Amino acid sequence: MQKDLALFNEIAQELLADEVKNPVVRPIPIEELFDTLDLSLPEEATKDEDFIAALKGLVLNTPRTTTKHFFNQLFGGRNSRAMLGELLSALLNNSMYTYKVGGPMIGMEKLIINKLRDMVGYGEEAGGTLATGGSMTNFMAMLMGRDAFDKGIKGKGVSQTMTLYTSSESHYSIPKNATFMGVGRDNVRFVRTNERGEMLVEDLEAKIQEDITNGFIPFFVNATASTTVLGAFDPISEIGDICHKYKLWFHVDGAFGGSVLFTDKYRHLLKGVEKTDSFSINAHKMLGTPLACSVILAKDKKHLYHTFSNKASYLFQMHEEDFNPGKISLQCGRRNDALKFWTLWKSVGTNGLGRIVEHQFHLADMARDYIRNHPDYTLYSFDDSVCICFNYKGIPADELCNRLYDEAALMVGFGNFRGVQFIRLVTINYGNQTEDIIGFFETLEEFAEIHF
Numbered sequence: 490m491q492k493d494l495a496l497f498n499e500i501a502q503e504l505l506a507d508e509v510k511n512p513v514v515r516p517i518p519i520e521e522l523f524d525t526l527d528l529s530l531p532e533e534a535t536k537d538e539d540f541i542a543a544l545k546g547l548v549l550n551t552p553r554t555t556t557k558h559f560f561n562q563l564f565g566g567r568n569s570r571a572m573l574g575e576l577l578s579a580l581l582n583n584s585m586y587t588y589k590v591g592g593p594m595i596g597m598e599k600l601i602i603n604k605l606r607d608m609v610g611y612g613e614e615a616g617g618t619l620a621t622g623g624s625m626t627n628f629m630a631m632l633m634g635r636d637a638f639d640k641g642i643k644g645k646g647v648s649q650t651m652t653l654y655t656s657s658e659s660h661y662s663i664p665k666n667a668t669f670m671g672v673g674r675d676n677v678r679f680v681r682t683n684e685r686g687e688m689l690v691e692d693l694e695a696k697i698q699e700d701i702t703n704g705f706i707p708f709f710v711n712a713t714a715s716t717t718v719l720g721a722f723d724p725i726s727e728i729g730d731i732c733h734k735y736k737l738w739f740h741v742d743g744a745f746g747g748s749v750l751f752t753d754k755y756r757h758l759l760k761g762v763e764k765t766d767s768f769s770i771n772a773h774k775m776l777g778t779p780l781a782c783s784v785i786l787a788k789d790k791k792h793l794y795h796t797f798s799n800k801a802s803y804l805f806q807m808h809e810e811d812f813n814p815g816k817i818s819l820q821c822g823r824r825n826d827a828l829k830f831w832t833l834w835k836s837v838g839t840n841g842l843g844r845i846v847e848h849q850f851h852l853a854d855m856a857r858d859y860i861r862n863h864p865d866y867t868l869y870s871f872d873d874s875v876c877i878c879f880n881y882k883g884i885p886a887d888e889l890c891n892r893l894y895d896e897a898a899l900m901v902g903f904g905n906f907r908g909v910q911f912i913r914l915v916t917i918n919y920g921n922q923t924e925d926i927i928g929f930f931e932t933l934e935e936f937a938e939i940h941f
């Protein structure tokens with residue numbers, strides 16, 4: 490073990506040094522991949538030096554998601570305290586289902602859940618757990634909503650046509666999960682949005698009424714706190730009133746923007762979140778922990794127990810229910826994703842987490858200012874979002890982004906809204922400063938000058 494820990498350090502140092510020099514790795518074309526790197530799995534043991542060379546080749550050629558040139562997805566940066574927690578989770582290798590196996594880690598996780606519960610505005614009867622990502626925490630919410638509507642579905646399955654509602658800009662996990670849960674993706678109603686990509690509450694109510702008239706059974710509404718492309722926040726409070734009126738389960742998908750919970754300045758974007766039945770948040774997006782760290786909260790934990798608990802005498806043998814979170818889990822074995830959140834939170838405090846989030850909005854404001862002051866750019870996104878959607882000199886966004894990747898200049902992606910395609914810059918890397926955002930635009934401009 491000592492030898493491999495030393496090797497880990499050696500590889501880490503090499504990677505960190507190379508990341509500074511080469512923030513974007515030159516991608517290996519897929520057709521050359523298996524000839525370029527030694528990825529083969531041999532019949533016999535590999536000699537140490539060959540093993541180390543193969544491993545380094547693999548690591549050093551992997552896309553760099555933590556550098557100042559990575560703007561491609563809704564995560565980025567590297568927080569060393571959070572990383573420390575992640576490494577220790579792997580070293581300890583606990584499974585978070587029982588107090589017997591997880592020990593104090595169960596209590597640590599519980600405190601994270603309780604803090605978040607209080608911040609959302611739920612009461613003591615609320616509960617929560619972690620799952621492998623935002624798609625899965627959304628799935629858990631949808632399953633709870635289904636079972637809350639009809640307790641018998643757990644036994645007999647879905648026999649009615651149940652309908653659920655989400656905006657046309659919401660995450661694809663909503664229709665995908667609808668297939669898994671027996672509701673069917675044809676029964677997902679995509680509610681229209683306004684020009685800012687926010688759900689239109691009138692259209693939500695119209696769709697609910699139409700379904701009722703047609704004999705369908707509405708049961709669930711998902712609102713999104715920061716949509717994936719534009720970063721729009723649905724009007725949670727108004728949607729909550731509709732859900733109350735029609736007695737529908739109300740979930741907020743806060744995978745991306747739920748972290749504004751931590752800042753007084755942007756908390757208003759979640760106004761009315763206490764009206765929800767469930768709420769999900771990814772700490773691996775705006776808060777910057779390593780992948781994955783996704784929390785689901787339920788206003789009343791009885792729903793978590795109803796939907797997810799299962800008898801398992803070989804597993805649940807000791808301690809009270811509350812300290813055996815395996816009873817409310819989607820999984821059996823569950824890795825300790827909470828520790829990296831705890832190491833981060835413990836080290837910077839709740840206010841520090843708020844500053845992390847505010848800094849990203851600040852960088853986004855800078856980026857929007859830059860675009861507004863430069864006539865070669867067209868801006869498509871709005872304030873109060875860390876997604877900056879734009880085009881440059883009318884160059885097709887997909888061609889520009891793909892070329893930037895091929896030439897190892899920048900990692901940035903493109904998106905669509907109402908038939909327009911644009912580049913989506915996400916200022917989610919807390920380690921970036923204003924000059925890094927200016928640097929992004931300058932790199933892009935120089936690149937476009939040469940290649941287009």
Ligand SMILES: *Cc1c(COP(=O)(O)O)cnc(C)c1O
Pocket residue numbers: 563621622623624625627659660662713714715716717742743744745771781783
């Ligand atoms: C990222 C995202 C998800 C999915 O989360 P994963 O952890 O990637 O599965 C769900 N909803 C929204 C709004 C997201 O941005």
